[in-house]
Amino acid sequence: MSRKLLSTVLCSNVLVQKRGERVAFQILLPRDVVRITGIETGVRSRYCRPVVAYRREDTAGLLTLQASGTLGHCYSSYVKVDQNYQLQQDLGYQKYIAGFRYGNDLLANTVAMGAHREPDTLDIVAPRVLLGTYTDQWGDSMWRDMAYRLSIYLWVTINDEYNETSALCTEQ
């Protein structure tokens, strides 16, 4: 049986609610995942309306990941919240049309819509569990409890042979 390798994306969410909060979490990877090739992060506010900005800040926090069975981090990087800064312009909206009555600082600090970013390269053999820690800095810089959802998109390679073998076992 030939080995079939496919690529897909796994998504995991982390909820941040308090200023300076430090969230520890675990991502359980499916057994057919053989390699993690990239990582992408996104931030989405949980407020229904834009947050009044204290000042302009595009760093949401520090994300670190550790593969189980190893020592040290396999990924450590700051999560940025600069996506919708360009998106407003892409849509051709003026701030009044879009319903925002505040200045550009506000638009830069709210996360109303998603946008695309290039994934960071993270080429490691997939562990069974990925241990993660996220430390909020956005709330500290904004001087308030920022409630938002951090989405982690893992670009992975899966070995489809595993699923075929499982399907055969199920049929029998």
Added chain:
Amino acid sequence: MHGAIVMDYIKSRMAELGHAQYSLRLRHFVIPPSGQGYDYVPGQLMVLVEPVELVSIVSDAGFFDLSAAKSNELQYEHTGMVTISNYAGNQTAHVRFVQAIPK
């Protein structure tokens, strides 16, 4: 954490990391009031033996602070640059670790 649990944990963790042979050291840090202690232990394990109050431990692997309500989980295992801060203004802190050094 009970001492026996620490030893069992270190044994399984070092086996998981691929170190069949390793040496152990008992470390007892004495941190003066409002002072800090440092140690750099790359590739080694430092496991906290017991929870200590009014002390913050930050390392490459984790964070331990009983007073901080901003974290949903605390780590007993530390590695890399370990920083121990005592923020009790009038009390010396005693922090005990078991250190595992691969041979």
